[in-house]
Amino acid sequence: MFTGLSAFPITPFKQEAIDYKAFKGLVDNLASANVDSICAIGSTGLYPYLTRGEKYDVAKLAVDHANGIPVMAGVGALRTYDVLKNVEAVQQAGVNAVLLAPVSYQVLNEEEVYGLYEAVSHEVSVPICVYENPRVTNFTFSEDLYRRIGKLPNIGAIKIPGTPFAKSSMDNSSSKDIPPSEVSSSEGARRFASLREIMPAHIAIGVSGDSFGAAGMSEGCDLWLSVIGGIFPRTVMRIIDAAQSGNAVDAQAQSQALSGIWSMFARNGGGLRVVAAAAEILGYCETPSLPAPFLPIDKNKYSELEHIITKLSLS
Numbered sequence: 001m002f003t004g005l006s007a008f009p010i011t012p013f014k015q016e017a018i019d020y021k022a023f024k025g026l027v028d029n030l031a032s033a034n035v036d037s038i039c040a041i042g043s044t045g046l047y048p049y050l051t052r053g054e055k056y057d058v059a060k061l062a063v064d065h066a067n068g069i070p071v072m073a074g075v076g077a078l079r080t081y082d083v084l085k086n087v088e089a090v091q092q093a094g095v096n097a098v099l100l101a102p103v104s105y106q107v108l109n110e111e112e113v114y115g116l117y118e119a120v121s122h123e124v125s126v127p128i129c130v131y132e133n134p135r136v137t138n139f140t141f142s143e144d145l146y147r148r149i150g151k152l153p154n155i156g157a158i159k160i161p162g163t164p165f166a167k168s169s170m171d172n173s174s175s176k177d178i179p180p181s182e183v184s185s186s187e188g189a190r191r192f193a194s195l196r197e198i199m200p201a202h203i204a205i206g207v208s209g210d211s212f213g214a215a216g217m218s219e220g221c222d223l224w225l226s227v228i229g230g231i232f233p234r235t236v237m238r239i240i241d242a243a244q245s246g247n248a249v250d251a252q253a254q255s256q257a258l259s260g261i262w263s264m265f266a267r268n269g270g271g272l273r274v275v276a277a278a279a280e281i282l283g284y285c286e287t288p289s290l291p292a293p294f295l296p297i298d299k300n301k302y303s304e305l306e307h308i309i310t311k312l313s314l315s
Contacts, residue, residue: 001070002157002204004036008044009230012285022285031067033233039072044227047074052089059093070096076103101131107138127156150199157204162212164191192219211262214255217243227271231278234315260308
């Protein structure tokens with residue numbers, strides 16, 4: 001399941017309760033697009049904000065309506081005990097994989113993070129996607145830690161930040177119309193090559209951070225774990241098709257066309273609020289679609305997003 005597009009839909013809310021009807025609509029859209037996998041409760045799906053029962057319900061709904069597409073669910077929590085209970089719940093719901101970040105309030109050290117994955121890897125019956133997100137967790141995986149985790153059972157993929165793919169020169173592109181920040185970088189290539197050498201061949205390497213997805217896929221990443229793919233799967237799949245066909249320039253050009261979206265992500269602390277607004281604009285859910293204390297993006301940004309969706313015919 002760890003290839004191509006792993007789409008991360010939001011978990012929409014209505015009056016502080018999960019809007020299951022709206023969530024089903026989002027899953028139906030992903031199923032009709034025939035995405036490679038669905039992460040039903042990723043960061044965009046608010047896994048840290050849901051109770052264990054809600055995690056089960058959301059995961060079960062996704063599995064029931066994914067039309068056979070593999071489903072992954074986020075299980076991160078502050079305590080290993082709660083992570084294991086979350087794993088139990090989503091496995092009972094029928095998921096095909098779990099997404100695990102080293103969630104913390106007190107910053108964890110390497111031995112603590114290794115201990116988390118060691119404990120979970122021996123309890124799960126589905127693959128684990130290791131989730132590195134330094135901006136949220138304040139923890140960065142060393143190559144040695146990846147090497148150790150890669151030897152554990154049931155590790156299926158790693159989800160790496162796309163940042164190394166941003167620092168680039170124009171040497172890797174024949175198009176002068178694509179800005180350096182959007183061109184696959186030698187640093188990104190080195191990072192990917194180093195991880196590919198460290199990790200066993202059966203463990204997939206996935207890129208996250210949507211503005212870096214085209215570059216990561218062009219460098220050889222196995223999958224793009226995508227926030228925008230949770231609402232506009234066909235748009236992301238076209239970029240992946242170009243990247244995996246060896247047409248990095250076209251993939252980067254398509255990504256650059258979405259620069260307005262990437263800018264909105266940067267200005268709003270990530271993609272969550274933006275894709276929630278997009279789901280509202282497209283009629284999947286009502287405003288506000290996120291639980292308190294989240295606030296909707298302001299009216300000017302909302303209008304800007306609506307204009308981008310219409311202009312680019314995002315789908």
